[in-house]
Amino acid sequence: MKQPDRLGTGIGWRPEIAAAVERLPGLDWVEVVAENVCPGHLPDSLGRLRERGVTVVPHGVSLGLGGAERPDARRLADLAARAEALGAPLVTEHIAFVRAGGALTASPRVEAGHLLPVPRTRDALDVLCENVRIAQDSLPVPLALENIAALISWPGEEMTEGRFLAELVERTGVRLLIDVANLHTNHVNRGEDPVRALDELPVGAIAYVHVAGGLERDGVWHDTHAHPVPRPVLDILAELRSRIDPPGVLLERDDDFPPEEELAAELETIRAILAAPPPRAPRTQVQGAPAARTDDADAAREPASRTAATTAPVPGTGPGTGPGTGPGPGTGPGTEPGTEPGTGTDAGPGTEPGTGPGTGTDAGPGTEPGTGPGTGTDAGTDPPTRTSRNAAADPAARERLGLAQAALLSALVAGTPAPEGFDARRLKVQIRALAAKRADVVAKVAPELPEILGAGYRHAYLDYAKSRPMRDGYRRDALDFVEHLLVAAGPEDPVARRRLTRWWQDRAAPRPPRRAARFVRAARAALVRR
Incomplete structure (x- = not known):
């Protein structure tokens, strides 16, 4: 895989802070919500930034590549047109579904207005890989995909997030957009270990990184993109930096915009973390996360030990029992208010994945997808053989995924009964957040x-x-x-x-x-x- 272009340090461009963004010192690039710009009528502010040599990357939120249907040709054409109009070196989207129903399930099509999580199953991965290949063939520049924050978990998941993303990269060559704020959100809400996720990711495929703020309320982390970046998120960024010098890092802010000086200060904090040399001693522990392994242990790759905060079951061992069993509506970055789905765990705009070789016997990039036992709690969940790299998804897999996603989305937005296996309390939180x-x-x-x-x-x-x-x-x-x-x-x-x-x-x-x-x-x- 060709190494991603270096982007540097950037910020999410929003109309409300356009003037402030233009004045920020040392700004290398900006990201703009793709659906909020028109190729023939780009905002003057973006034009001035481009004239200064600032790179502009379009960030899509409406493709729904994790959905059961194949990507919409018109949406792909629109995203391609925006990439060309902005002279972008790449485009980004999310590993999520945003709509369900329609001809595939013989039911009314329903929109989520939000980025919802894809089940980490073989069916969902096969469908996602084919959808990604379709998108790659339709776009004029490389595609990178972002991990999302979630409130709820799918029952019966077969892989951890890290292994799911690693195999996606191995099978499609797609790049990754790692949102470290989303790793923190999933740590609090679903008990997922961010250190283990980074261990399992193919970090060499990272195109860039998102950093954003949020807050905890009633034991749930809300990825608002409307608050300062907290220390635990910065710690995960530092943990990632200890493994790789990311090609780009971007600060996301979508609401409750602070004074220009505060935005500049947050960017300086990010730059300081990126400037620090990688540690030679054992990696520092991410706040609230299990202790990291030393570099000398990379060959063995035993599962990271867990603290009391991360004892919830890992996807693949059954539904979670603690807080956070699934996706949540986002107030974080990802969309200009009112136009596209967000990601995150609170009502409002949205948020955003990672990379690194597989662990243990799980194949990383450059190897055949693992045919032996997995590692950690994912062991033994894989079938003896896997879908080949370029094979089309089984139509039956699309139908099964479509029915499951339609049932979940209908419960979230249409008041139908909840599908079996989901945490009822978390579904209620998600329902309220989506409506809000x-x-x-x-x-x-x-x-x-x-x-x-x-x-x-x-x-x-x-x-x-x-x-x-x-x-x-x-x-x-x-x-x-x-x-x-x-x-x-x-x-x-x-x-x-x-x-x-x-x-x-x-x-x-x-x-x-x-x-x-x-x-x-x-x-x-x-x-x-x-």
């Missing part, structure tokens, strides 16, 4: 609605969302919400009802009203408000 995220995002893409409905907006939207899943993005969701209100004879205020009716008519009509009609309506609305 939808309400927040719709309020951002359609700010007139909270203004018209006032304090009643949130209650009305959450009541609507209980059994009405999103089917075609947030803007369509806003239209469906207003249509629901109008059919249900609410709101009671006649002025608010007239304004909602006009809002819906302007956006649901085959074409928008003429300028004169909009002017007359605005004048009438102003007279009514008087």
Whole structure:
């Protein structure tokens, strides 16, 4: 595999901090949410950055490569167009599914509005590998995929995250985008050891790294991308740095933006970690994680010992029993508020994977996928043979994965019964977070609605969302919400009802009203408000 290009230190570009980003000293590159830019009308700020030699990387959030269906050709073409318009050296996406249902399962298509985890099973890996190869063939530049943060775990998983990613790299040659904040999130929420994950990853495939903040609430870590980067996340970055000098590291911030000086200070902290020489002594322990192994132990690669904080079962041994058995809606980076799915574990925008040779008898890059017993708690879960590198996924595997994902997503957004084996308490947390995220995002893409409905907006939207899943993005969701209100004879205020009716008519009509009609309506609305 060709070594990834060096990117340096960067930050996620967002319109709210565009001016501050342009002034940040020593900035090497920025990342932009792909779905939030138009190739023919790039923001002036991005143009100025490119003129200065700052690299711009598009970060996609809507492909859903971990879904059961093959990637949508139109979405792939759109991502390719953005990469070419930005002169990007690579594009990135997520190892996640964002929609389910449709022809594959003979059920209505449903959108999550969020990045949801893929089960770490042979079926899911076979489907993912084929989807990745399709995407690679459609893109003009290399593709890198990011690990996501999750609140819930799939029952019956067959691999750890590290082994799942290592085999994905071995079978497709795809690069990895490691989000160390997501490794921390999964450590707190699902008991997964970030040191072990780094041990199992093919670190040579890392294209770049994400760093982001969050907070813990009621025993759950929320990857908000709206708080300062905490010490445990920086410790995982240092642990990664002890293994490899990553080609690029990017600070993500999607909400509650701090003063420019604070952003600059966080970037300097990241630079200081990257500048430190790799330790020769045993690696320092990541806060709250098991002690790391020394470099001399790499040949043996015994599983890392665990502290009380990481005694939850590893995927492949059955459903988790502690907090964190599955994915959670994200408030972290990954999408501009209100347009694409996020990743993370709290309602709001999203977040982002890793690399390194396999451990023990588990094959890493350059070897045949392991046919002998695995290592650690993953031992003995692999079948004697595996799907060959370029084989297409079994149609039956796509169908099984599609049915499982549709059942989970329907439980999360449509109020249907939870599939067997999932942690019911965590599913409820995920359901609340997804609904809250939808309400927040719709309020951002359609700010007139909270203004018209006032304090009643949130209650009305959450009541609507209980059994009405999103089917075609947030803007369509806003239209469906207003249509629901109008059919249900609410709101009671006649002025608010007239304004909602006009809002819906302007956006649901085959074409928008003429300028004169909009002017007359605005004048009438102003007279009514008087």
